[in-house]
Amino acid sequence: xxNIDQPTEMTATEGAIVQINCTYQTSGFxxxxxxxxxxxxxxxFLSYNVLDGLEEKGRFSSFLSRSKGYxxxxxxxxxxxxxxSYLCAVRDPGTGANNLFFGTGTRLTVIP
Amino acid sequence: DAGVTQSPxxxxxxxxxxxxxxxxxxxxxxSVSWYQQVLGQGPQFIFQYYEKExxxxxxxxxxxxxxxxxxxxxxxxxxxxxxxxxxxxxxASRPDKNTEAFFGQGTRLTVV
Numbered sequence: 001x002x003n004i005d006q007p008t009e010m011t012a013t014e015g016a017i018v019q020i021n022c023t024y025q026t027s028g029f030x031x032x033x034x035x036x037x038x039x040x041x042x043x044x045f046l047s048y049n050v051l052d053g054l055e056e057k058g059r060f061s062s063f064l065s066r067s068k069g070y071x072x073x074x075x076x077x078x079x080x081x082x083x084x085s086y087l088c089a090v091r092d093p094g095t096g097a098n099n100l101f102f103g104t105g106t107r108l109t110v111i112p
Numbered sequence: 113d114a115g116v117t118q119s120p121x122x123x124x125x126x127x128x129x130x131x132x133x134x135x136x137x138x139x140x141x142x143s144v145s146w147y148q149q150v151l152g153q154g155p156q157f158i159f160q161y162y163e164k165e166x167x168x169x170x171x172x173x174x175x176x177x178x179x180x181x182x183x184x185x186x187x188x189x190x191x192x193x194x195x196x197x198x199x200x201x202x203x204a205s206r207p208d209k210n211t212e213a214f215f216g217q218g219t220r221l222t223v224v
Binding site: 102 | 202
């Protein structure tokens with residue numbers, strides 16, 4: 001089966017850096033995704049990691065360690081618009097279609 | 113380019129009724145997946161269709177069914193609605209089975 005743990009809520013200050021952690025257990029690893037979801041809106045794709053290491057994309061970076069079952073999303077130069085839920089997800093080979101198994105999400109609040 | 117479109121955006125149904133939700137994928141995308149997102153939780157996989165065939169099914173009762181049409185649009189049907197079916201229903205499309213998913217805005221279903 002699959003399991004994902006991530007903090008429920010985090011608060012950070014505008015302009016700062018925040019790291020959102022995700023630990024996972026999966027029967028067959030085939031990639032880890034991060035999505036951003038603003039309240040009442042659709043999740044939007046942020047990053048995909050399948051190999052160990054850091055993937056950088058502008059202000060957002062994502063790290064993966066497959067041996068530790070661990071990933072983090074790093075947000076730099078925080079802006080008020082970054083207030084959202086951040087969803088960690090792994091491919092779920094158990095469904096027969098490699099669809100996504102999501103964690104419950106981390107609700108990030110950026111304060112002035 | 114139009115993204116994934118879903119209709120209706122909001123819906124209120126009575127317990128025991130039936131509902132049909134619709135999804136049009138991004139042009140050229142052949143894979144459509146359906147997810148249920150209960151408030152405060154991450155999306156949970158329901159179905160995936162690829163090239164009009166069911167390719168994956170999550171842990172949902174038989175009251176839930178879906179289909180994909182020749183133009184790759186899809187419908188999700190839920191029979192005998194329960195209060196617990198109240199959720200945001202998300203549709204996601206992909207160009208093939210192994211790329212990131214692009215989500216629609218969702219249909220907010222309320223069962224009273």
